[in-house]
Amino acid sequence: MSRLKTIGMIFIGVISIATLTSVIYIYAKQPKMAYVRVPYLYDNFEYKKEMQAKMTNVLQGRKSVLDSLELHLKILSGHLQNEKKPDEKEIQQFSDEREKYLTKKQQFEEDDNNASKRYADEILKQLTQYVDDYGRENGYTYILGAEGSGAIMSADERNDITNAVLIYINEKYKGKK
């Protein structure tokens, strides 16, 4: 009887250990998932802020160049309008200046578009890499990006790691991680 009891105890012990091991194994195998709010992350990424400041400076510089050309053009135009019989040379000069202004404006617009695209691309490449680094260092299987487009319709806020990731990516950008 006592032997049977011992065998029973061992059997229960083995079953318990096996169950516990399975539970731990299944838990460990479960993907670790979290999400970040991409627009917030993007807007507060240090590199994006630097690029935005740089772009604003460039745009302001270009605007002042165009404003100056425009003012010059207006003065010429006013001068021509006041004259009853404008000189052909002055008409030609006005035409040349207008051409120069329009060409410059178009060139600036194209440059602005190209620079914006390039900067956005650079920012995104670095941001993506740093988020990936964060995921790997912290054992995440997936970090989802909630970007307000409907890809993630609902999520528990406890799985929102945006702030932790933001600190990490900014340190990483500065080379301090």
Place this chain on the structure above:
Amino acid sequence: MKNIKAKSSWGVIAIVLLAALAVLVISWKHDIKSLPPVDYIKYVNNEKNGLNISKHIDDVNYTIQYRPVEYMVANEQKNPYLKTSVFESEKGKYDNLEYYFMQIATSKADQDVLTLNLKNQQDYTDRQKYYSFGFENDICLVEGSDTLHCAIFNYVPNYGIAPHIDFMLAFEKNKQEITSGKIMFDRTFVISDQVMGYGTIKLNISKEDLSKAPSLTTY
């Protein structure tokens, strides 16, 4: 009387133990403070010691390594028993500047880094020209409030046989640090590589890691 004797013998044991501990600590510290040439080079090369740092983005890896004067001499002499007289005469060559090694590598082992996302052959030539002549203007070293540009810039091309390109860089030493005789600032490299398309890359070597660098044991 017996009690006093016993007490004094415990005191002696305690003093001996403390002395042994002190010797152990001092000798352990001594190992870190000074290293023979081979170990010194290993120390600087070891990423864990913070003097050799890298940043990986997409397929490209940027590495910066601080090379103290001791490293430069030990690496050049390649003598595991470097003589003090040789070291003293050689170190003068490097004394005025701070030296760094930089590498741009691809994680694709069989690919020349200059061919990454290459459009055409002309693009390859332009890249080589850029890294030879233009790139040095896109690198700066920030130390506290000072921004330094390269005093020496040397591009080491790979001729397509290695997945990386190397650079030797040197910068003026910080005057405040020369005066104070200690490391006061982090070294932050700001690299605006115009080829790879990742924008501004920053790599930082902390002043703590720079201060921890050991001295070189010579013979």
